[in-house]
Amino acid sequence: MQPADLALFLGAVVVLLAAFAARIGTRLGLPALLLFLLVGMLLGPIGFGINFNDLAGAHAIGFAALVLVLAEGGLSTNWKDIRPALAPAALLATVGVGVCFGVMTLLGHYVLGLHWSVAALLGAATAPTDSAAVFSVLRGVSLPNHLRSVLEAESGLNDAPTVLVVIALTGVATGESNAGVLPLLGSIAVQLIGGILVGLLVGWVAGKVSRRITLPSGNLYAIAAMAWAVTAYGTGAWIGVSGFSAVYIAAVVIGNGDLPYQHTTRSFSEGIAWICQIGLFVMLGLLANPDRLTWGSVGVGIAAGLLLTLVARPVAVAACTIWFGFERNERLFMSWAGLRGAVPIILATIPMASNMDRADKFFDVILVLVVVFTCIQAPTLPAAADILGVVDPQMAKDVSIEVAPLDEIAADLLQADVPKGSRLAGVTIRELRLPRNCVVSLIIRGDRSFTPHAGTVLEQGDELLIVVPQGKRRTVAERLIEISRGGRLARWHGLRVQTAD
Structure with missing residues (x-):
């Protein structure tokens, strides 16, 4: 068998294994992404012996997959459902991320004894919730629309600011940047606002063009919608603003426009997102080396996860939602539903790709945190919703x-x-x-x-x-x-x- 044929065959087998793993994850109440990660680890040094250590390639693949996953999230976002929840969601995605980052930085330094630069990176990488993990788990919970919309919108909006923060902090940690706090915050704000404007512009142009040109197949509309969203990312990156905020905003505009074949578009984009997530987590599983794990990394990861779940996330939720009339039990559920997934692990590849000292240990800590606490939180979300009384059993399904x-x-x-x-x-x-x-x-x-x-x-x-x-x-x-x-x-x-x- 030729090498190219063998690669194609093995790729198909991996996708099939991941698809079956998704079924198992659904039964266990776990995000399928964790099982994809396990598939990757089994293919790595401890299993089939595939040795993958291309850090720059992992970083590039991770960012490309995140772009497409964000595009799918935007295309699937229901604007009229999230509009009432936009203010608390936006606050959680910005101020909440900042609060979580600050609390985790302080706890990482004073409780875990980490250096300030490492503690800050830990706080930034673990601050965002993961849209894919949140969406997949919440599908099985009958939440009222206002609560579901806040959690889903937050997970879609908080990726862009945290990517910028981690990149900036990595530059400081490696000595490539010596900018002060205020210039860094100003640069991040400008990039976020610029990305939003680019996304709005590209989304508007996409709507105008798509309504004027009739394509011969509904599938072409779906391909064009994804291409427009990725164009927004490229445009943002080209002019020096946040491509991640641009792609998400553009996809939201396109997905809620008066365009044909919206259901086909969403089905197609969901398929693309699944392929990206399978490839991404299998790759991250290959990158993770269990033989490299030490008890120190495991201990720091679990301790950091406890501080994040029981202290930082509840403080951030309380600070951002107390102004919007959420009940105490709703705030408790939002704190428990702050699932971490692909994004923190992708962010952990940034220091590795930048050759930061002991970046592999940092990656291991983030990996342990995400795997352990997703396995704890995700299966217990339905029970937590029942216990806290936030379930809406009368919620009807949309046509x-x-x-x-x-x-x-x-x-x-x-x-x-x-x-x-x-x-x-x-x-x-x-x-x-x-x-x-x-x-x-x-x-x-x-x-x-x-x-x-x-x-x-x-x-x-x-x-x-x-x-x-x-x-x-x-x-x-x-x-x-x-x-x-x-x-x-x-x-x-x-x-x-x-x-x-």
Whole structure:
């Protein structure tokens, strides 16, 4: 077998193993990412003997994967759901990260006895929550929208500032930078604001172009959406601002625009994100060498994790959310739900790639912290939500809506699914009260399809095909989502839902 063929075969086997590991992780309540990490470690020196020590390559691959994962997170973000939660989420992603960083730096120096530069790096690398870990675990918990939205928005927003802080602190630790605190903070603020502006601009341009040009396939819209988001990152990096904030903001704008094939786009981007996460964590598993671990690294990692989970994170949550009317139990749950995942480990590769002294020990400490405390926190989140009384068992499932343009007749074809738990089930076609000239042309139910009449009652699992005049699809989508949440008596006005068209 040729080396290229062997590499392709082994890559496919690794992906299959990771996919099966994801299934196991779901049953155990663990983020699948940890099992991907285990797969990588088994392929490394302690298992199959693959020796991977390309630090610069690991750093580059990690950043590239993070860009695509952030793009997927932005494309999947529901703007109308997170808008009410934006203020507390933004505060947690900025001030909260700063508070967590400061507390962990002090605790790392005075309690763990670390040098100030190492303690500061530890605080910065462990400050952000991980979007992939948070999203995957929260899918299994019926949280009220305001609580879920804060946690998900925070995890998507806090990556950019922490990347900038870790890069700056690594420069100080290696002697490449001697800037003071205020200049560093000013530079970080400018880069963040610049990245947000770049993201807004690229997202706006992407929306304008996508609405004017009809592509021959829905999959091309999905590819274009991801390409636009990555373009925002490249533009930000090119002009010297935060590419990570640019890619996330651009993806949010694109994902919430009035664009066709949004469901296809989100499905495609989710697949890309899964591939990136599999590759990233398998690579990090190869980079981690259990033989290199010492009891000192394990002890520092566990001690740092305890301080982070029981002191720094609760202080940061309390400082940022006390102004927004969250109840005590909600704040306690938010403190426990601050899962760490890929981002801290990726950030730990920055000092290694910069040849910082004892950077491998720093990487080991972060790895131990993430693995141990994710294994503790993630499986216990559903139980914690029950004990703290923050579960919303009545939360209805949103209808899934896809849009395909019909250029020849100036109309759109909406495909809507009635999921389990949706209040669309039991509603008649007449009770949908769709705008004039909007027609439910076909219902697919199980293995048969039929043309409905006004009295046809919708059932769970139905797939509706609706022909809608151009300009009406947002109204129709909002109406369907509203009924899916509120039932047949849902109000026509005062919508607080997000269209998926």
